Structure formats: structure tokens, C-alpha cells
Amino acid sequence: MTTTAALAAALIFLWLGMVLAISFIEAPLKFRAPGVTLPIGLGIGRLVFRALNGVEVVLAVVVAVALVVTGPGPTVLVAFAVAVLALTGQLVAVRPALTRRSDAVLAAGPDAETLPRSQAHFVYVGLESVKVIALIAAGTVLLAG
Template sequence: MSTAAAVAAAVIFVWIGMIVAISFLEAPLKFRAPNVTLQIGLGIGRLVFRALNSVEVNVAIVIGVCLASSPVPAQAIVAFVVAVGALACQLIAVRPFLNRRSDRVLAGLNAPRSRAHYCYVCLEVIKLTALLAAGILLLSG
């Protein structure tokens, strides 16, 4: 395995850890904390997910450069492209709907629950699965 492929695999597994820690642990648990209102939880969530998504974009660029500069299995590239596609869908198609709803809630308005959240979670599962596949394929070589 080349150094670039090893770096790509390592960064992929760091990205997986971020997704699991934030999307599947922090996000649902913050609403169970004492005295955390919907408004406070949404405000925290917006900050955390904006930061996560910014890091994800930069991490994807690093991985892309590594994959482009090293011979790697085609399946690993396909899996990585699926993960990046899921991230792009989250940022371009789903986050604007979630932001509009959270804007209303943060302004004190009563906004109905959004189904866009379920789309975001489904895309998160797709992204996580694709990253896991890409990382395993890179390690297996």
C-alpha cells in the first residue's frame, strides 16, 4: 500500500469516527440533557453540524487528492464517490430545508416537524456505509 493510500484510509476512518460521534451520539443525546429546550438543541446542532460539514468537505478533498495520486482499487474510488455524493446531497438538497425550519423555531415560531431530517439521517447512513467500504477496500489493497 502506498503512503497516499494509507493516509486516505486513515483519514477515512477518522471521518467515520466523526460521523458516529456527532450524528449518532451527540445529536440525539443533547435533547435528553436536562433543561435543553428545542431552541437550545437546534442552536447547538446548527453550530455543530456546520462545523462537521466544513471539516467533512476538507477531509473529502484530502482523501480525493490521496486517491488521485496513488493506484488504488476502483471499488474504493466508487465507494468514496458515493460518500461524497451523499455529503453533497446533504449540503445542497437537505440542509436548506432543515435550516429554514430551525430558523422558524429559533425565531419562536411553531414550525411543524420536518421530514427532511429523515432524509439527512438516511444520507448519513449511506455516507457512513460507503466510507466504511472505501476504507476496508483501501486497507485490503
């Protein structure tokens, strides 16, 4: 395995770890913490996911460059492309909907419980799951060489 391929694999697994830790552990647990109100939880979520998505974009660009240099097989490229497309869908389509939803919840105050449920969270989690599977596939196949 070349140094560039090893770097790409390491960054893919770093990206995977960040997604798993934040999306599947931190996000659901923060609302269970004592004293975390809905407005505080939404504010934390906005900050954390904005930071996560920014880091994901940087990692995707660096991995893409490393893959161009490495020239991996089509399986790695397809899996990586799926992860990037899932991230793009989250950033372009889902995050704006989630921002509008959290704005509405915050504006509604105590009446937030009367707002209709949003499907945007389910779409985001679905894309996150696709991204996790794609990153596992890309990293594993890349390591297998």
C-alpha cells in the first residue's frame, strides 16, 4: 500500500468515526442530558453539525485528491462517490429544511409541541446511514488493496 493510499484510508476512517460519534451517539443523547432544553439542544445541534459538515467537506476534498494520486479500483471510487453524494444531499437539501424547522420550533416557544413532525430528520439519518456504509466499503476495500 502506498503512503497516499494509507492516508486516504486513514482519513476515510477518521470521517467515519466522526459521523458515528456525532450523528449516532452525541445527537440523540444530548436531549436526554439534565437541564438541556429544546432551544439549547437545537442550538448545540446547529453548531455541532455545521462544524461536522465543514470537516466532512475538507476530508472529502483531501481524500479525493489522495484517490486521484493513488488511482484505486472502481469499487473504492464508487463507494467514495456515494459518500460524497450523500453528504452533498445533506448539505444542499436536508440541512436547509432542518434549519427552517428548528427556526419554527424556536419561534413557537412553548407551542412547539403543536407543530407537525418533520420528515427531514429521517431523511438526514437515512443519508447518514448510506454515508456510513459507503465509507466502510471505501475504506475496507482500499485497505485490502
